[in-house]
Amino acid sequence: MSALPLRAGAHRQRMLRAMGITPMRLRHVSAAQLPPAETIAADVPTSPMAAAAPLALVLPAGTEPRLLDLLGRAMQVGGAAFARAPRLEVVDGQLRQPPVHAGAYLAFGQEQARALGRALPVEVMSVAQVMLVEPPEALRLADGKRKLWSAMHALWRQVRRNG
Secondary structure (H helix, E strand, O other): OOOOOOOHHHHHHHHHHHHOOOOOOOOOOOHHHOOOHHHHHHOOOOOOOOOOEOOEEEEEOOOOHHHHHHHHHHHHOOOHHHHOOOEEEEEOOEEOOOOOOEOEEEEEOHHHHHHHHHHOOHHHHHHOEEEEEOOHHHHHOHHHHHHHHHHHHHHHHHHHHHO
C-alpha cells in the first residue's frame, strides 16, 4: 500500500523553503480595525507641494500645433506622469493661467522661465526645479531635440528618486 499523496499546498511550501523563498500573505483587516476617516484626512500634508504634479511645461503662446504634437509624443516616452504634464502658456511676459504647483518645470526659452519666476510663490520656487531648454522652434533641428531629450532624462531621474 502506498502513502497518501502530498497535498499541493504542503509540497509548494516545501519547494519554496528549499529555494529560500518566504511566502507572504496579505493581512485581512476588518472594518472595525480600520482608523476613522477623520484620522486619515488629518494625516494628509497641506504644504503647497502636497498635491503637486511631477512636471509642468511652460511654453510661449501661439506655439505651432505640429511642435506641440511633437512635444506631446516626447513627453509620452516618460510615462503617464510626463504625458499628463500641464502646459502653461506665456503671453506678453506673463503666465496666461495661474501656475500649477509642480516638482519640476520645463521652461521653453528664457522669457518663459522669467515669467514663471515672477508668478510662482517663493516657497514653491525654492523646492521646485526649473529646467531651461531651447524654445519650441528649436525642436525642428536635431540639436534642439537632443537638448530636450537630455533635460527630460535628468527630470526622469529626479522623478524616480523623489517617488
